[in-house]
Amino acid sequence: MPFQVIVADNFHYMDESESCEYGTFDTLELAVAAARRIVDECLAAAYTSGMSAAELFQRYVAFGKDPYIVAPGASGVLFSAWDYARERCALMCAPDTAGASGQEQNGTATPHRSFQPASLSSPRCAGNGDEPDRSEGSGDG
Secondary structure: OOOOEEEEEEHHOOOOOHHHEEEEEEEEEEHHHHHHHHHHHHHHHHHOOOOOHHHHHHHHHHHOHHHHHHOOOOOOOOOOOHHHHHHHHHHHHOOOOOOOOOOOOOEEEOOOOOOOOOOOOHHHHHHOOOOOOHHHHHHHO
């Protein structure tokens, strides 16, 4: 069954003319991986040092891309970009747990350092000519 990733625009909530087809994938796992990368890219672009998870999430739901997945015969939510973004915001803005107090010497918390989004775009959404990778081994999760 094909799984189609559609990208809506949170800034233009419920405006279908602002949505675009990102791509069609052979498995749900590949479609979810693509949707996650889209959210990760938006969060990375919106993040600034010292930002709280709540601030980053609020910026995402106001201005970010909102990918969702549809498939023939499927019902219910196959992927929630907002739920995934909420989790990623908490990880990105979490204090560094390497120190006992979770703070640097100057007393300010450091963001989680392992967040590294993949750049991913679609010709139908971004107009740059790059196709999303739909191969079985390309997914990140």
